[in-house]
Amino acid sequence: MSLTPVILGLGSNIGREAHLCAGLDALAALLSEMRCSPVFESQAVGIKSGPFFNLVVAGYSDLPLAELDRRLKFIEADNGRYAPERKGLPLDIDVLLYGDWVGNFDGLVLPRAEILKNAFVLWPLALLVPDLLHPAQQRSFAELWQGAQIEQQLWPVAFSWGGQSLTPDGLLDEFPAPLQE
Numbered sequence: 001m002s003l004t005p006v007i008l009g010l011g012s013n014i015g016r017e018a019h020l021c022a023g024l025d026a027l028a029a030l031l032s033e034m035r036c037s038p039v040f041e042s043q044a045v046g047i048k049s050g051p052f053f054n055l056v057v058a059g060y061s062d063l064p065l066a067e068l069d070r071r072l073k074f075i076e077a078d079n080g081r082y083a084p085e086r087k088g089l090p091l092d093i094d095v096l097l098y099g100d101w102v103g104n105f106d107g108l109v110l111p112r113a114e115i116l117k118n119a120f121v122l123w124p125l126a127l128l129v130p131d132l133l134h135p136a137q138q139r140s141f142a143e144l145w146q147g148a149q150i151e152q153q154l155w156p157v158a159f160s161w162g163g164q165s166l167t168p169d170g171l172l173d174e175f176p177a178p179l180q181e
Contacts, residue, residue: 003032003060006068007097007129009114009121012090013044016053017159019079019091024057024161026075027093030068031059037124038167041177042154045118049089053157054120055166056096056128065098065105096121100135111135116144119152127171153178 008027012019020039028034037056044052061068072093079091096112103110111134114121125132126145133140155178156171 003062004099005058005097006031006061006095006099007056007058007125008072009054009056009092009094009096009112009124011052011054011092011120013049013052014090020053020055020159021161022079023075023091023093026078027057027059028162030063030071031057031061034059035128036161036166037128038156038171039159040120040124040154041157042120042152045120045152052089052120053159054124054154055159056121056124058129065095065101065108065110068098069095069108096125097135102135116148117150119148119150120154122148122150123154 010020010023012023024036035058039053039055041051041053044050063071072095076091076093094112094114095108095110096115098105098110101110112121115125115134116122116137122141122145125141130142131140134144137144155175156167157177158172159166
């Protein structure tokens with residue numbers, strides 16, 4: 001089977017570092033040539049909870065879309081996503097892009113609408129794949145981020161996975177975390 005470029009969004013608001021690292025470990029076994037964006041912290045959007053850590057990853061998969069999504073659900077489950085007693089969201093993994101597919105594929109709408117609505121998705125995309133075109137908008141993610149009118153506060157955070165720092169020091173210096181009250 002041929003390889004399809006995929007971009008996934010990851011988020012966690014409990015045990016954030018541990019769950020994101022576990023998710024990245026599992027994804028590294030599913031995707032070839034996996035690359036990670038910087039990690040950002042933001043307040044929750046759409047749910048009442050503590051702050052999230054978010055990032056996006058790009059890579060290639062030989063799995064059909066439905067099988068890839070099924071395996072992502074297993075990774076989420078392994079991290080407590082569907083546990084009845086869970087408090088918060090240990091790990092959320094969403095397919096943002098699957099090649100240049102546009103449409104509804106058995107309930108999975110691509111490209112994912114959150115790309116254009118949430119800064120914690122669009123900013124990491126603009127940093128990881130700035131020249132890649134949004135398949136429906138036909139504009140680069142860097143252009144989309146530059147023109148975004150999204151009212152969300154987020155900031156880069158220091159984060160390491162697999163012995164490497166995902167968030168460059170320059171980004172941390174340029175966009176420091178707000179002072180906690």
